[in-house]
Amino acid sequence: MSKTAAQHPLDGDHSFAKLEEADVAQASSIKSVYVYEAPVRIWHWVNALAITVLAISGYLIGSPLPTVAGEASDHYVMGYIRFAHFAAGYVLAVGLLGRIYWAVVGNHHARELFWVPIFQKAYWAELVGMLKWYAFIAPRPGRFVGHNPLARFAMVFGFMVLAVFMILTGFALYGEGSQMGSWQERMFGWVIPLMGQSQDVHTWHHMGLWGLVIFVIVHVYAAIREDIMGRSSVVSTMISGHRTFKD
Numbered sequence: 001m002s003k004t005a006a007q008h009p010l011d012g013d014h015s016f017a018k019l020e021e022a023d024v025a026q027a028s029s030i031k032s033v034y035v036y037e038a039p040v041r042i043w044h045w046v047n048a049l050a051i052t053v054l055a056i057s058g059y060l061i062g063s064p065l066p067t068v069a070g071e072a073s074d075h076y077v078m079g080y081i082r083f084a085h086f087a088a089g090y091v092l093a094v095g096l097l098g099r100i101y102w103a104v105v106g107n108h109h110a111r112e113l114f115w116v117p118i119f120q121k122a123y124w125a126e127l128v129g130m131l132k133w134y135a136f137i138a139p140r141p142g143r144f145v146g147h148n149p150l151a152r153f154a155m156v157f158g159f160m161v162l163a164v165f166m167i168l169t170g171f172a173l174y175g176e177g178s179q180m181g182s183w184q185e186r187m188f189g190w191v192i193p194l195m196g197q198s199q200d201v202h203t204w205h206h207m208g209l210w211g212l213v214i215f216v217i218v219h220v221y222a223a224i225r226e227d228i229m230g231r232s233s234v235v236s237t238m239i240s241g242h243r244t245f246k247d
C-alpha cells in the first residue's frame with residue numbers, strides 16, 4: 001500500500017514533531033542582537049578573499065615558480081601572478097577606504113576596528129579575562145555584543161596596522177614600476193627613502209606577508225573555537241549580522 005500524506009511518520013499523536021515541540025518549549029529563548037551591518041560583512045569576506053589572493057601571489061613574486069620554456073610573453077606566467085597581486089591590492093585599498101567611510105556612518109560596532117579604549121581600566125581587566133579563557137585558565141568567558149576585548153586588540157594592532165603598512169609599502173613598490181611622476185610614485189614614493197632603498201621596502205613588504213599569515217591563522221582558530229566553546233555565536237554573526245547568546 002502506498003503511503004498517503006496522513007500516514008507520514010511525522011503525523012499523528014506520537015509524531016517526532018510533537019516530541020520535538022515539547023523539547024523546544026523547554027529550551028531557553030534565544031536572544032539576538034544585530035551587530036554587523038551588511039557593508040561590514042560584505043567588506044569582511046571581500047577583504048578576506050583579497051588577502052588570500054595577495055598572500056599567494058605575493059609569495060610567488062618573492063619565490064617565483066621554475067622558469068617555463070619559451071618566450072616569457074607567450075606564457076606570461078609572472079605577468080598573470082603580478083596582475084592578480086595588483087588587482088587584489090587595489091581591492092584591499094579601495095575596500096579599506098569604504099570600510100573607513102562605514103565606520104563614520106555605520107553603527108558603533110563599525111568603529112571598533114579603528115581604536116582601542118586603552119585608558120579604560122575595565123577594558124584591560126576584560127582583556128586579561130579573555131586571555132585566561134583562551135589559555136584554558138578561566139572556566140568561563142565574558143559575554144560581549146561586539147568584538148570581545150582581545151579580538152578588538154588583535155583587529156586593531158594585528159590587522160589594521162599591518163594592512164595600512166602593506167598598502168603603503170605595496171603602492172610605493174608599484175610607483176617604482178609605474179615610473180616617476182605617476183600618482184602612485186607621487187603619493188607613496190616617500191616610503192622608499194624612509195626605509196632605506198627599494199630592496200628594504202621589498203623585504204619589509206615580504207615580512208608583512210608572514211605577519212598577516214600569523215594573524216589569519218590565529219583569527220580563524222579563535223573564531224571557530226569561540227563559536228564552539230564560547231557563550232555566543234561568532235562565525236554566523238559575520239554572515240547574518242546577528243549575535244545570538246547561548247545562555
Ligand code: HEM
Pocket residue numbers: 040044047048049051052109110112113146147148151155159216219220223224234235236237238
Ligand atoms: C584572510 C582572511 C581573513 C581576514 C584578513 C579577516 C579579518 C577580519 C577583520 C579585520 C575583522 C574585524 C571586522 C570588523 O570589525 O569590521 C574580522 C572579524 C571576524 N572574522 Fe575574519 N578575517 C579573515 C577570515 C575569516 C574566516 C575564514 C572566518 C571564519 C571562520 C572569519 C571570521 C570572522 C568573524 C566571526 C569575525 C567577527 C568576530 C567578532 O564578532 O568578534 N574571518 N575578520
Ligand code: HEM
Pocket residue numbers: 051054055057058059061062063082085086088089090092093166167169170171173174175177202203205206208209212
Ligand atoms: C595583504 C597584503 C599584501 C601582501 C601579503 C603582499 C605580499 C607581497 C610579497 C610577499 C611580495 C614579494 C616581495 C619580495 O620578496 O620582493 C610583494 C611584492 C609586491 N607587492 Fe605586495 N602584498 C600585499 C599588498 C600589496 C598592495 C596593496 C600592493 C599595491 C598595489 C602591492 C604591490 C606589490 C608590488 C608592486 C610588489 C613588487 C612586485 C615585483 O617586484 O614584481 N602589494 N607583495
